[in-house]
Amino acid sequence: MELLPGELEQIKAETAEILQQHGTERQELIPIIQEIQERLGYLPKPAMEQVARALDIPEVDVYSVATFYNQFRLNPPGKHQIKVCMGTACHMMGGHIVMDSFERRLEIKEGETTPDREFSLERVACVGCCALAPVVLVDEKVEAKVSPIRVDGILLTFEIEKSEQEKVEEKEQQEGGVEE
C-alpha cells in the first residue's frame, strides 16, 4: 500500500515514542506492536523494521508475530470498520447471511477494504454477546440482532452522513468563494 505524503515521518515519530516507553526486551514485542496498531490503525512496514532494529531481532520475527495473531493488520483500515461476528451463536442465527449481505453491498470480500478506503470488512471470532446474535461491530458500536435489511440501513446511514457532510463542505466552499 502506498504511503500518503507525510505518513512515513508520522510512523517513524510514533514508533520511536512507543519504543521509548516500552524498552527493548523481547517480551515487549507484542505490547509494542499492539500500541503501534492502536495509534496508526495498522502495522506499516517501516514501523515493523524500526521495531526489529530496536529490539535487535530479525525483521522476520516481527513479521511472524504480526501475521500469527489475528489482531494485527498490515493494511490500513477503512474509515468505517465493520466486523461481523462469526461465533457459534451468531452463525446459527444467520451471521453468514449478514456477512454475505455486506460483501454484496460493499462489493468486497471479507478481509478487504473498499477502494475509496471508506469501509473495511472483517470477521471476528466472538464478541461475547451471544444472546443478542447475530451481532455486528460497526466501528466500536455493537449492533444487535442484525438482519440483511438492517445491513442496508447501516450503510445508508453512512451514505446519508457522507452526502450531508459533502453538502456542508460544498456550501462552505461556495460561501468562501463569495467572500473572496
Next chain:
Amino acid sequence: MSIADKYNAIRIAAVEKIDKMKEKPHVLVGTATCGRAAGALTILDVFREEADKHQLDIIIDEVGCMGHCYAEPLVVIAKPGFPTLCYGPVDEGIAKRLVVDFLVNDDPCYDFAIAALEPNDEFPTFEDFPRGVIEKKIILADCGFIDPNDIDHYLARDGYAALAKVLEMEPYAVIEEVKSAKLRGRGGAGFPTGVKWERCFKAEGSPKYVICNADEGDPGAFMDRAILESNPHQLIEGMIIAAYAIQASTGYIYVRAEYPLAVARLRNAISQAREKGLLGDNILGSDFSFDVIIFQGSGAFVCGEETALIESIEGKPGVPNHRPPYPATCGLYGKPTVINNVKTLSYVPHILRKGADWFRSIGTENSPGTAVFALAGKVVGTGLVEVPMGTTIRELVYDVGSGIKDDKMFKAVQIGGPSGGCLPESSLDLPIDFDSLQEAGAMMGSGGLVVLDEDDCMVEIARFFLDFTQKESCGKCTFCRLGTKQMLDILTDITQGKGSLEDLNILQDLAEDVKMGSLCSLGKTAPNPVLTTLKYFRDEYEAHINEGRCPALMCKDLITYIIIPEKCSKLCDVCIGSCPTEAIYTRPDMLKAIYLDKCVKCNNCMVACPPQYKAVIKVSPPIVEEKEETVEGGKEDE
C-alpha cells in the same frame, strides 16, 4: 497490627460506607459488554438525567452481568421500604416511568419487574422460578449486584477474607485444602487444581509465576468475560491465594484484547487492591509480596493452550510445546508456573473461606462444585447460568433455559465449543460433569452451550466448527494443519451436494488420525464435532449425499426460495422492496414470484413477508430451472 486486624480495619470501613449508601435509594444498571450491546448506556444516561431533573438524592451505579441476558438491559432498584426489584428489558420509556412512578412516587411498577432479589410478601423472587430452583450460584453470586469499579463493594461482602485467613496458614496447608476440595480446572480438561499447585510448589526454580488464563476464545462462550467485567476482585483474590500457596511473586492475567471493558475494569481493580495493601509488597503487613501484570492476547485461539500462552507472553508466536515438562515445573521463562482458568481461580476464595467439605457437598463426587454455562442459541432464556455439577442437560435446556424458542423442535446441544460435540435428544438426561460428557464424545470445554433446533443443519454445524479450528491451527503438526483442511474440504463438498458415501469413511479415518497425530488439545479435539455428528446424525449426512437435500433447509446450495401463490396476496409487495437483487417480480395475476437465477438466497423476503401470509418458503432439494441452466454460485446482478 496483625494481618487479621489490618484486614478487619479495611473491611469495617467498607461495610460502613456501603451501609450508608444503602440508606438511599439505589439504582443498579448492568453495563457489561452484553448489556451495552442492548443499550444499557443509554438507559444509564436516562436515569442520571431524570434523577437530576427531579432532584432525587439517589445512587446510580454501573454493575456487571446478572446472567439474565434474554432480558437485557437489566436494572435493579433498591428503595428502602420496598422489595429490591429487578426490571428488564428496560427501554427509555420504562426507565423514565421507573424514576417518576417508583423513585419519585411510591409505585414499584410491578408490570415491568422480572423478580425480586430477596423473599418478600409482594413479588416472587428469582428462586421462585424453575431457573432459580436449579441454579446454585457461587462464583456468579455477586455478579451484577456489586460495583466492579469499587473494591469496597467486594470487601463489604467478605471479599478478601479468605486471603487474610490464608496469609496466616502454611502455604502447603492451602494446597492441601484445595486438593481436599477436589477442585478441577474449569478450562475444559478438568485437571485437579490442587495437584497442579503441589507439583509447582515442589518444583525447583525461582521466581515462580501464576498465570490466569482469560483467553476465552471459544466462539459462543462468554463466561470469563462476564466474570472479569462483573467481579474482578474475586479473581484477583484467587490469584493471590494461588501465588501464596506456591510462593510466586509475579502473576499475569492473559486476557483477550477483544475484551476492552474487561481489561479496563481489571486494571482499575488491580490499582484499588494495591491502594488497600492487598496487592504489592508485604500484603496486609505479612512477609508475602505479589503483583499482577495484565497481558493482552492478540486473537489466537491456540493461545488458550497453556504452553502456547507462555510462548505468547514471551513475545513469540503462540505455538504449543511438548508436555512434559509441564509448565508446573518448567513454564514461563523456564520457571515453575501455575496456569489456571478464570473460573478455577474464582472458586478458590470461596473454598478457603467456607472449607473443602462445603465445596464437596455441592455437585457430584468426582466433579464437585458448580458448572458455569453460557447458554445461547435457540433457547428462550439465553444467558449465563451456574448449576451444580450433575444437573442434566434436559434441566439446563428446559428448566433453566425455559425451552426452545418459537415452539420449535429440539434437535441437539453443542457443548464445549470447537473441542466439544453435538449431543442429540437421547443424551438429554446425561448429567453434566467432566467424565460423563467425555464418555459421550463431547467435552466440558470452557462452558459454551448452544442449543440447536430443527432449523439447524448438523453437517453445516460440523463444517462451521472445523472451519474455525482449521483457520486457528497454528500449523506445527502436519495432521492438524493438513488433516483438518482435508476434512473441511470434504464437509464443504457435502454441504454443497457434491459428496459421496465413501467420503464419510474417509472423514471418520481422518478424524481419528488428526486426534492421534496432534500435539495439543486444539488438534486432539478438533474432530469432535465431526465425530459426534457422524455418530448421532448420520442420516443428515446421507440426505445431503444421496438426495441432495438439506433436511434443516440451511445449506444454501441445496435450497430454493419460492413464493406459494395460494398464500401470496395481491395487495402486498413488501418482498419486492426487501430483495437486494430485484429477483422478485409481479406476475400478470398480481401475485409475486422469484427469478431463481437472480436469487442470492439472502433470506430477506422470508423475513419481510407478513406473518398473516407466510408465503415465502424454502424447499430442498433445490428446484433446477428447466429452460436455462443456472450458473453455479448465481449470476452477477448488474
